[in-house]
Amino acid sequence: MGEALRANLRQGAIDDGAKDGQGIALQQHKDLLFNDGPQSFSKHFVEPVDGLAQTLHVHLEEYGPGGRTQKHGHVNEAAFYILDGKGYEIHDGVRYDWSAGDVAIVHMNCVHQHFNADPVKPARALVMKPKPMILFMNLMFQQTVVPRPKEPTPEGAGFVPRHFEENYNH
Numbered sequence: 001m002g003e004a005l006r007a008n009l010r011q012g013a014i015d016d017g018a019k020d021g022q023g024i025a026l027q028q029h030k031d032l033l034f035n036d037g038p039q040s041f042s043k044h045f046v047e048p049v050d051g052l053a054q055t056l057h058v059h060l061e062e063y064g065p066g067g068r069t070q071k072h073g074h075v076n077e078a079a080f081y082i083l084d085g086k087g088y089e090i091h092d093g094v095r096y097d098w099s100a101g102d103v104a105i106v107h108m109n110c111v112h113q114h115f116n117a118d119p120v121k122p123a124r125a126l127v128m129k130p131k132p133m134i135l136f137m138n139l140m141f142q143q144t145v146v147p148r149p150k151e152p153t154p155e156g157a158g159f160v161p162r163h164f165e166e167n168y169n170h
Contacts, residue, residue, distance in 0.1 A: 034060075034161040038152040039067030040114065041161040048131055057131035063087060063116035063123045064156035071113040071146035078129040080104040080114070085123020087116045111145055119155040122162070 034041035044059040063085070086099040091112045098104050106112050116123040152159060
């Protein structure tokens with residue numbers, strides 16, 4: 001999806017967001033789509049560019065069957081709450097297996113990569129990180145070591161992320 005279209009969708013979701021009794025915006029997910037791909041996808045609910053929060057970046061990751069992310073490192077920590085599926089992380093050369101209900105923590109300056117171990121089903125994680133605070137302190141550094149795959153896995157060919165899922169009981 002083009003950045004301009006994504007920005008317009010994001011702005012529409014923010015403009016349409018409800019307000020609670022204290023005037024705090026409530027981010028609506030209905031118009032947000034996953035981006036990236038073809039093996040891993042992201043849907044950003046709160047990120048530094050939208051000004052909704054000063055300390056948190058929150059996004060949903062979906063890994064296609066047998067999919068993986070880019071191998072990268074960054075200064076900010078990240079907590080991945082695994083919503084469904086099974087997979088593993090490689091952090092500085094050490095493998096950590098995960099499944100639904102687990103929390104995977106990526107520590108500062110750790111070179112890491114995320115993998116879906118299931119060749120049939122996707123996996124999802126809710127990711128929370130203090131990226132806006134790190135940016136504010138001018139400490140942001142992120143580097144890709146191995147780029148995001150440009151082709152789907154054989155088992156994930158034709159996979160489309162669950163953009164508009166309504167059943168959240170994983």
